[in-house]
Amino acid sequence: MVERISLTTSQTSGTKISTNGASHDREKLDALRGQLPAVTCTRYFNAGSNGPIPRPAHEALISQATADLTMGRCDLAFYGKRQGESAHLRGTIAGLFNANVSEVAIMRSTTEGMNAALNGVLWRPGDEIITTHLEHICLFAAIGSVSHRFGVTVRTVNIGDGGGDVLSAIAAAVTPRTRVIAISHVQWTTGAVMPLAEIAQFARERGILTIIDGAQGAGQVAVDFHALGVDAYCQAGQKWLCGPNSSGFMLLRDDRLGDFRTSYLRYGTFDPAGYVVPPPGAARFEMGETYGPAIAAFDRGLEWLRDDVGFDWLVARNAALGKRCIGALKTVDGITIGTPEGNMAGMVCFNIPGMHPKDVSDRLAERGQTIRFVDQRPSDATARISTAWWTTEEEVDELVAEIADLAKTVQS
């Protein structure tokens, strides 16, 4: 039942699928789009913020929420039921991304996972973290918090658009005090795919931990956790995986569990004098009550992506649409491209010189095209297109035509 999926590198250069509107793919796509009501409300080019919710996921939510209302949450069996649902979700995630079930922690966001992992390191003052200048604001915040509390030095490497030799840039920043490399899988302001497997191997040989911000990762590109070799991989549910807001997970390698301590802790065995043994596995990092209906919705949505859409198919299609988009956009006058074409997947970042990216986004929204802009230092401000698999080739072409038309208004 569970599809094993191939490595990061394969979805940008590997399996070719028909993207020229071949009738079989189009029939499949039309049927899938019928399960995503939101994609007909706008031209949906913003998977990088939130994906559309599949109807089966919504139905799972409603079913559970209605049971909560009418049957109550009163009896003790309720807890067992909810624990079973969480266990099932961990199993779904483990199967999809080639992790052991014991390596899965259910999280509410990428950032929660990044905080759990970063705070899990037993820091000594003067230890160092390496990151890049392209990272998400929430990763900078989490790193900054750790830096303040534990006296950790942050080395932020400028990696340009992320299309160059990222590994060498990181390697040059390593010192004997380097403990952690914290970096995105896919950069949110350029769409560059980072060479995670190479970084992980480099780090492991030197006893450095790798903690990955996968917010734009799984669901945009293929993720095989064991093959990547990273130590912690933190993922948002609500973006490319079409989950509810407040869904996500952290994958933490079994052989690194002892390198990450709990900061927040719920259950375990303990005595009141303060001795405590956390629960086994990565689930020890889960915090707070789960909301059962949302857990069910996330799980059902992942199953739908796995069984009805297919992860090989969707990551290949994300990348093919991205190539189509950037290829067309390159030919447009008055546009600059921020995405490294040789090292991308389903995101295309661009600017119209003379127009702020927010205005680009707003003008396109008036034309029925929903992209987003990002304007966060130290990254350059940019307009960003997510070419997720649910968009059609015609929609991509139409978007490019609208951008070309918009660029003309600046030039004239």
Added chain:
Amino acid sequence: MVERISLTTSQTSGTKISTNGASHDREKLDALRGQLPAVTCTRYFNAGSNGPIPRPAHEALISQATADLTMGRCDLAFYGKRQGESAHLRGTIAGLFNANVSEVAIMRSTTEGMNAALNGVLWRPGDEIITTHLEHICLFAAIGSVSHRFGVTVRTVNIGDGGGDVLSAIAAAVTPRTRVIAISHVQWTTGAVMPLAEIAQFARERGILTIIDGAQGAGQVAVDFHALGVDAYCQAGQKWLCGPNSSGFMLLRDDRLGDFRTSYLRYGTFDPAGYVVPPPGAARFEMGETYGPAIAAFDRGLEWLRDDVGFDWLVARNAALGKRCIGALKTVDGITIGTPEGNMAGMVCFNIPGMHPKDVSDRLAERGQTIRFVDQRPSDATARISTAWWTTEEEVDELVAEIADLAKTVQS
């Protein structure tokens, strides 16, 4: 619009309301029960685990979830909308429990708040925490985690059933290294209401922080945060406040904000070299994406409790039903009572000697009565009744009759 509610001490001994079935109260109760479908599915005596969900809260959930499905979460206005909903919820909470809005952090559970507060203290090895032997397992786990990581000594005070001189017992454990007193508002295995205002005053005079586990607090008893004088008050949404699972909040005094550092952090202002200033106020401790539909449901449910039920009325009724229950139970042969009658609210703990509390709970479930049992060291195992306001006087009497009948089966 917002009701200001009175102190802890008043709801057990203060305002008297009619609980003898006076027609006005009964009409009101019947109407309110009509909004709580779950209370007709069983005799609902387990508010201490999860409360019934009000229909208006469920409708708010469905409305938001359906908007997510059909309108999508694609455009940037979505973020502003969700931030507005969280801000509104903080305002509702602040108004209900007499806190400043800046003192409210939205949490997923009591335990998440307790972890945020406990990890927020800048511990030095050898510092001490005082707690009691009656606390919840998750508080012991959080304290234990802090103890391990930071070399903190835990002093666990035996306070019997919690009906005696708790303040003196705690005071006797204080040393010059005491930094924190961490204790429940209402004890989960005896129902004893702790003298928080007195403990808070004692602690403040000595520069000791008070961190309160309010899981069985707000919604069972009155909570006036400023009048109580505690530093951090952590609350679950899904119990006496009838919220969805994964709801709750932490109240953190403005004048103590500097005493608690963030461990997990999302937003703020920062630079990539590691300097970071968290957002203002207690909301800096919020972690992870919120699930908008659940936020809306929690908020709408609290408004319903405030406007249609009334907090003064409900806390008085919780206590009156508790007194009715314990008064009747005392007269039953073959029962021991674990709740201190002079110091209780809406929870009654008891045992039938010769029958394990789990069996008591199971046998009563077969009779349509849903209570729960708690069997966690170092507390004694016990059966526990929550006499929440939505139960009728007749239901309480019927439950006591069933317990009496069950006790006879052991004696015979």
